[in-house]
Amino acid sequence: MRTIYVGRPSLLDMMVELYMARTCKWGVLKVIGGDVWEHSADVLVTPANNRLSGREGLDAMIHQKAGKELSEVTRNICLEMRKINAPPCAVTSNVVTQPYKLGDRFKHIIHAVGPDCRRPNQDDTRRELLPETYYNLFDTLRELKAETVIAPPLSMGVFGFPHREGARITLSVLLGILDGEEDYGIREYSIVVKERNFINNMRTVYREGEDQFPGIDTTNEI
Secondary structure (H helix, E strand, O other): OEEEEEOOOOOOOEEEEEEEEEEOOOOEEEEEEOOHHHOOOOEEEEEOOOOOOOOOHHHHHHHHHHOHHHHHHHHHHHHHHHOOOOOOOOOOOEEEEOOHHHOOOOOEEEEEOOOOOOOHHHHHOHHHHHHHHHHHHHHHHHHHOOOEEEEOOOOOOOOOOOHHHHHHHHHHHHHHHHOOOOOOOOOEEEEEEOOHHHHHHHHHHHHHHOOOOOOEEOHHHO
16 A cells, blocks of 8 residues: 555646555556545446435435535426436436536546345346446446546445445456456546445455556556
8 A cells, every 4th residue: 555646737636545556558546545536537427226316325425515506406307207217217227417617627427336235136236236337337438538437346235235245346347347458548546435344345356356456566666
């Protein structure tokens, strides 16, 4: 673990803990500490539910930071989708909105809906649903021409995805994309974590599979 300084020149620099950095063909994957809204990037990813309600866990806190305009927009999306009897945002899909009060730090917010392991039907297929969520997220990032991303580990909060298993899937999928055949344009994808149990599991999984993951460890070079 290392301490680094991050932030835009217009913002106060802050110290954050760097748990991991791995450089791949197209970009760098970082795992860092703190709260997502304290960082800066082209895109902030929020772990939404399929109703886009903004009422649970980290998603609720991001809605609060972004302000009532964000909640009004997601509510209107929900109402429009109900008119055609469709979920506002189906599992594995995502919706893009403005950042509103977080606009000094981000250009867009992507509301990504990962599997909710509190629901038996989604828990049974979580190993397929989580990678699909990330693949769909990267399709959207490419459309936005985003280069930098701040995101939590999807489905690891109130959605109850098992941490050890989730850490392994998350690292494998993200590193695979950043080191894959296709360049999505992402130069830096930062997973921001605060929950100590997930941090411990992420670090354990990384140590166990470091020689098998794509890319090169650059934790001590940043």
